[in-house]
Amino acid sequence: MQADPSAFVLDSRLEADTTPVCDLALCRLLLMRDARWPWLILVPRRAGLVELFDLEDADRRQLLDEANAVARALDTATRPEKINIGALGNVVRQFHLHVVARSSGDPNWPKPVWGFESALPYGSGADEALIRSVQEGLR
Amino acid sequence: MQADPSAFVLDSRLEADTTPVCDLALCRLLLMRDARWPWLILVPRRAGLVELFDLEDADRRQLLDEANAVARALDTATRPEKINIGALGNVVRQFHLHVVARSSGDPNWPKPVWGFESALPYGSGADEALIRSVQEGLR
Numbered sequence: 001m002q003a004d005p006s007a008f009v010l011d012s013r014l015e016a017d018t019t020p021v022c023d024l025a026l027c028r029l030l031l032m033r034d035a036r037w038p039w040l041i042l043v044p045r046r047a048g049l050v051e052l053f054d055l056e057d058a059d060r061r062q063l064l065d066e067a068n069a070v071a072r073a074l075d076t077a078t079r080p081e082k083i084n085i086g087a088l089g090n091v092v093r094q095f096h097l098h099v100v101a102r103s104s105g106d107p108n109w110p111k112p113v114w115g116f117e118s119a120l121p122y123g124s125g126a127d128e129a130l131i132r133s134v135q136e137g138l139r
Numbered sequence: 140m141q142a143d144p145s146a147f148v149l150d151s152r153l154e155a156d157t158t159p160v161c162d163l164a165l166c167r168l169l170l171m172r173d174a175r176w177p178w179l180i181l182v183p184r185r186a187g188l189v190e191l192f193d194l195e196d197a198d199r200r201q202l203l204d205e206a207n208a209v210a211r212a213l214d215t216a217t218r219p220e221k222i223n224i225g226a227l228g229n230v231v232r233q234f235h236l237h238v239v240a241r242s243s244g245d246p247n248w249p250k251p252v253w254g255f256e257s258a259l260p261y262g263s264g265a266d267e268a269l270i271r272s273v274q275e276g277l278r
Contacts, residue, residue: 051222053211064203072192082232083190086225090241090249093221102229110229115250 008045011094017119021131022138026062027097029070031131034119038078038101038130040070049095052087063097070099073137077130088114147184150233156258160270161277165201166236168209170270173258177217177240177269179209188234191226202236209238212276216269227253 010028018030018041026046032039044063049055055063071083080101087097100113108116149167157169157180165185171178183202188194194202210222219240226236239252247255 051210051214052224053207053214060203060207061200064199068192068199071190075190075192082227082229084225084227084229085191086223086227086251088221088223088225088241088249088251090221090223110227111254112225112227112251 006047008047010043011092011096013092014041014043014094014096019127019131022135024066024069024138026059027066029066029134031127031134032119033121033127035122035126036107036120037113038074038080039113040074040099040134042067042070042097042099044095050089050093051095054095067097067099069138070134073134074099074101076137077133084113086112086114145186147186149182150231150235152231153180153182153233153235158266158270161274163205163208163277165198166205168205168273170266170273171258172260172266174261174265175246175259176252177213177219178252179213179238179273181206181209181236181238183234189228189232190234193234206236206238208277209273212273213238213240215276216272223251225251225253 014030018032021029021031026044027042028045030041032041044055044059046059067085071085075083078101081103084100084102085098087095089095102109153169157171160168160170165183166181167184169180171180183194183198185198191199206224210224214222217240220242223239223241224237226234228234241248
C-alpha cells in the first residue's frame with residue numbers, strides 16, 4: 001500500500017532543528033534547538049503549502065488564532081522586549097511561521113534571527129522548562 | 140482644541156522611508172523606497188498597537204485578510220520566488236507588517252531584508268509603476 005500523497009509530512013530540516021511542543025488544532029508547534037532566543041515555529045499540518053495564500057480561508061484564520069495564542073504564551077513565558085513573527089521560507093519551502101522572543105542585548109538585536117550565525121544548544125533542561133511554560137500558557 | 144490622543148498617527152520613520160499606496164479598510168499600505176526588493180508594509184490605522192495580540196479580534200482578522208490580498212497582489216505584480224511576511228518591530232514599535240517579494244540572486248537572498256545595508260532609490264517611475272500594478276491586483 002502506498003502512502004497518501006496528500007498527507008502532511010514535516011520537512012526534514014524543520015524536524016532536525018526543532019523539538020516538538022504539541023499539536024494544536026491545525027498546526028504542529030515546534031521549539032527551535034537554539035538557546036540564543038526563545039523561538040517557536042508553527043507548521044500547518046496540510047500538505048503542499050508554500051505561501052500564506054495557499055491556505056484555505058478557514059485554515060488561514062485558524063493559523064492566525066493559533067499564532068496569536070502562541071505569541072501571547074511566549075510573551076508570558078519569557079517577558080521579552082518584542083515578539084517577532086515571520087513567514088519567510090526562502091530556504092525551507094514548507095509553509096511555517098516563526099514566533100520569536102527578542103530583547104535588547106540578544107546576539108543580533110535589533111536585526112532578525114534568521115540566517116544569523118549558528119544555533120547554541122540549550123543547557124540541561126532549559127528547553128524542557130520553556131516547553132512546559134509555553135504549554136501552560138496555551139491551556 | 141486638542142488632538143484626539145487615541146487617533147492614529149503614522150510613525151515618523153515609516154513615513155520617511157515609504158510612499159503611500161492606498162488605505163484599505165483597516166490598514167494603510169505603504170511601499171518602501173528601496174528598489175532592491177518590492178517591499179510593502181501594512182499599518183493598521185489604530186493608535187497604540189505594538190504586538191499582534193494588541194489588536195482586537197475583528198481587526199486581527201481584517202489585518203490577515205488584507206495581508207493575504209496584498210501578498211497575492213505583490214506575487215502577481217512581481218512573480219517572485221518567495222513572499223516573505225514579517226512583523227518585527229524591534230526598531231519601530233508601531234505595529235506594522237512587512238510583505239516582501241524575494242528571489243534568488245537578490246542582494247541578501249536567502250537571508251532577510253531587514254537590517255541589511257542601505258536602501259537603493261527607485262529609478263524614474265519604477266515605484267509608480269509597481270504601485271499601480273499592486274493597486275490593480277487589489278481591485
